[in-house]
Amino acid sequence: MKLGSIKATEGNKQKRDGELCVISKNLKFAVNVSSLFPATAENLLSAVENWDEISPRLQKIYEQLSSENISAGSKVDGLNVIAMETEKFHSALPRTWLFADGSAFIHHIKLVRMARKAALPETLTTVPLIYQGECGKFLNPTEKIPQVDFAHGTDFEGEVGVIVADTPMGISAEDAIKKIRLVVLINDVSLRGLIPEELAQGFGFFQSKPSSALSPVACTVDELGSAWIEGRLHLPLQVHLNEKFFGKANAGAMHFHFGQLIAHAARTRDLVAGSLIGSGTVANEDSTVGSSCLAEKRMLEQIQTGTAVTSFMKKGDRIQIWMEDDKGNSIFGKIDQTVG
Amino acid sequence: MKLGSIKATEGNKQKRDGELCVISKNLKFAVNVSSLFPATAENLLSAVENWDEISPRLQKIYEQLSSENISAGSKVDGLNVIAMETEKFHSALPRTWLFADGSAFIHHIKLVRMARKAALPETLTTVPLIYQGECGKFLNPTEKIPQVDFAHGTDFEGEVGVIVADTPMGISAEDAIKKIRLVVLINDVSLRGLIPEELAQGFGFFQSKPSSALSPVACTVDELGSAWIEGRLHLPLQVHLNEKFFGKANAGAMHFHFGQLIAHAARTRDLVAGSLIGSGTVANEDSTVGSSCLAEKRMLEQIQTGTAVTSFMKKGDRIQIWMEDDKGNSIFGKIDQTVG
Numbered sequence: 001m002k003l004g005s006i007k008a009t010e011g012n013k014q015k016r017d018g019e020l021c022v023i024s025k026n027l028k029f030a031v032n033v034s035s036l037f038p039a040t041a042e043n044l045l046s047a048v049e050n051w052d053e054i055s056p057r058l059q060k061i062y063e064q065l066s067s068e069n070i071s072a073g074s075k076v077d078g079l080n081v082i083a084m085e086t087e088k089f090h091s092a093l094p095r096t097w098l099f100a101d102g103s104a105f106i107h108h109i110k111l112v113r114m115a116r117k118a119a120l121p122e123t124l125t126t127v128p129l130i131y132q133g134e135c136g137k138f139l140n141p142t143e144k145i146p147q148v149d150f151a152h153g154t155d156f157e158g159e160v161g162v163i164v165a166d167t168p169m170g171i172s173a174e175d176a177i178k179k180i181r182l183v184v185l186i187n188d189v190s191l192r193g194l195i196p197e198e199l200a201q202g203f204g205f206f207q208s209k210p211s212s213a214l215s216p217v218a219c220t221v222d223e224l225g226s227a228w229i230e231g232r233l234h235l236p237l238q239v240h241l242n243e244k245f246f247g248k249a250n251a252g253a254m255h256f257h258f259g260q261l262i263a264h265a266a267r268t269r270d271l272v273a274g275s276l277i278g279s280g281t282v283a284n285e286d287s288t289v290g291s292s293c294l295a296e297k298r299m300l301e302q303i304q305t306g307t308a309v310t311s312f313m314k315k316g317d318r319i320q321i322w323m324e325d326d327k328g329n330s331i332f333g334k335i336d337q338t339v340g
Numbered sequence: 341m342k343l344g345s346i347k348a349t350e351g352n353k354q355k356r357d358g359e360l361c362v363i364s365k366n367l368k369f370a371v372n373v374s375s376l377f378p379a380t381a382e383n384l385l386s387a388v389e390n391w392d393e394i395s396p397r398l399q400k401i402y403e404q405l406s407s408e409n410i411s412a413g414s415k416v417d418g419l420n421v422i423a424m425e426t427e428k429f430h431s432a433l434p435r436t437w438l439f440a441d442g443s444a445f446i447h448h449i450k451l452v453r454m455a456r457k458a459a460l461p462e463t464l465t466t467v468p469l470i471y472q473g474e475c476g477k478f479l480n481p482t483e484k485i486p487q488v489d490f491a492h493g494t495d496f497e498g499e500v501g502v503i504v505a506d507t508p509m510g511i512s513a514e515d516a517i518k519k520i521r522l523v524v525l526i527n528d529v530s531l532r533g534l535i536p537e538e539l540a541q542g543f544g545f546f547q548s549k550p551s552s553a554l555s556p557v558a559c560t561v562d563e564l565g566s567a568w569i570e571g572r573l574h575l576p577l578q579v580h581l582n583e584k585f586f587g588k589a590n591a592g593a594m595h596f597h598f599g600q601l602i603a604h605a606a607r608t609r610d611l612v613a614g615s616l617i618g619s620g621t622v623a624n625e626d627s628t629v630g631s632s633c634l635a636e637k638r639m640l641e642q643i644q645t646g647t648a649v650t651s652f653m654k655k656g657d658r659i660q661i662w663m664e665d666d667k668g669n670s671i672f673g674k675i676d677q678t679v680g
């Protein structure tokens with residue numbers, strides 16, 4: 001099934017978690033189901049906490065909502081069907097307790113480290129790289145990317161992410177795959193200009209990884225059909241910059257699969273329900289498929305011609321990230337952001 | 341005033357945020373106020389989000405609860421007064437959206453980097469060090485510290501932390517001080533054995549910083565009286581290991597004050613209400629006051645005798661962290677954990 005979080009207010013305040021919606025398979029319709037489960041699934045975060053209890057009813061609503069005879073104004077389980085408009089939605093998960101962002105595409109690590117003249121870690125192919133990123137307020141899928149200073153080197157990073165159930169410390173990679181409840185896309189905004197000085201301090205990223213945006217829609221693994229194989233999503237990630245092709249690298253090329261990333265993150269802590277685990281920038285060795293971030297493209301230019309000619313994002317630049325199934329249908333809706 | 345989070349259930353499930361309590365000044369009594377504000381302050385996290393609206397009434401309850409004629413069984417604002425027993429409480433803030441942990445005591449940075457033969461950052465005294473730590477489920481103040489493997493080098497770190505209101509990106513250090521709503525103590529559990537290999541990967545801490553515990557009580561800045569001066573808390577942090585004196589370093593020796601740490605954390609992102617900012621391990625140059633973590637003590641032993649004789653924590657070791665006002669009264673209650 002497909003889920004999202006519609007913007008909502010309580011009194012004069014915006015609800016920070018939004019309200020839980022079921023979204024139709026074709027992404028055209030939505031049903032706000034928050035009134036059905038006020039205590040256990042008013043929003044997507046509490047739905048993941050109470051998944052076993054509430055998902056069967058959500059699944060039924062999803063099936064009805066995705067049937068042929070549905071239109072805006074129909075009723076499903078007594079609730080109004082509305083047209084799904086991305087502007088009315090938060091990121092599928094508006095905020096959460098942990099964003100553990102991996103870097104599972106070795107090709108990406110090689111290129112960005114080459115770009116900043118940093119050595120490759122000795123454990124490159126044996127131990128996943130993971131950092132903890134901002135997750136207290138994700139940008140909406142169509143929200144402007146704030147730019148404090150062009151010199152900060154604003155970049156996008158197209159990623160796949162998974163949202164897990166409560167996951168105990170010490171879980172195996174195999175069992176960890178079973179903890180995945182939902183899959184999303186991520187634009188992991190990165191400030192390339194701040195990374196070298198920040199990493200030189202020795203504590204990893206902080207200012208260089210500001211708020212990211214997620215796709216408007218999260219979907220369960222069964223929705224991905226044969227494209228989901230043992231913790232990897234084998235479909236191209238579509239990336240357009242200023243309405244032009246930028247990349248379509250296949251997300252199945254992860255060196256570490258999501259089970260391995262989750263197990264790594266859970267080695268010394270429990271992961272709480274709703275934790276988001278990111279794949280890192282999707283990247284393939286085949287350069288004809290393009291890239292999912294500017295840093296890689298700049299590095300490839302430098303290798304080929306000696307000079308990186310592509311600049312980082314400037315005000316007004318537009319980034320679109322989405323994924324299609326083998327029939328060309330959008331799965332997660334679109335991240336569509338402009339630098340503002 | 342003083343606030344805490346009592347353990348509570350809903351149906352057969354534990355409420356992950358607990359329920360908001362006002363705690364008496366002498367830490368003897370508590371009143372569960374969650375029923376007064378079910379929508380806006382059922383728990384401490386939502387109370388911080390709605391602070392201006394709810395804090396005047398909480399303050400009145402606190403004043404009544406702290407008056408001389410109160411005992412368990414009394415009523416305050418129509419609510420039952422109970423005895424405050426730490427075992428019934430979560431960490432003051434059971435979970436939150438961001439734990440940005442600084443390292444504001446330069447003496448600590450010097451000693452731990454010396455211990456792991458790492459260079460000091462060039463910006464040591466000009467740019468704060470901050471990493472993002474686990475905050476999806478803090479350990480309770482009296483909860484066992486899980487030890488997966490003794491070789492991981494379990495250490496405690498006694499810290500002061502502040503909980504902020506919504507704080508906009510780009511705030512000045514001076515204005516940031518005004519965003520502090522509550523102060524707590526932190527035991528930032530650290531796995532010293534995992535730090536070198538993790539930092540060598542270049543992404544900072546992750547597995548080496550598992551779940552921390554906070555003091556059972558959070559208090560507003562006005563409670564700290566003259567000990568709070570421009571973003572620093574000038575009182576010794578009491579640390580006992582296995583019931584013996586380990587440290588009483590003064591927390592006022594922060595090189596960067598909390599306003600500077602908050603402003604640094606908010607340079608490229610908004611900080612959401614409830615975000616926790618840590619001071620880093622409290623450390624003084626005067627070695628007679630002891631230490632607030634084992635890594636420092638081991639380094640001092642190595643400098644003095646050539647060999648560190650103190651081991652990291654083993655099963656059964658007990659760590660107690662608290663702070664007293666100038667009359668010897670405990671301010672935040674006690675973190676009292678055993679390795680299990």
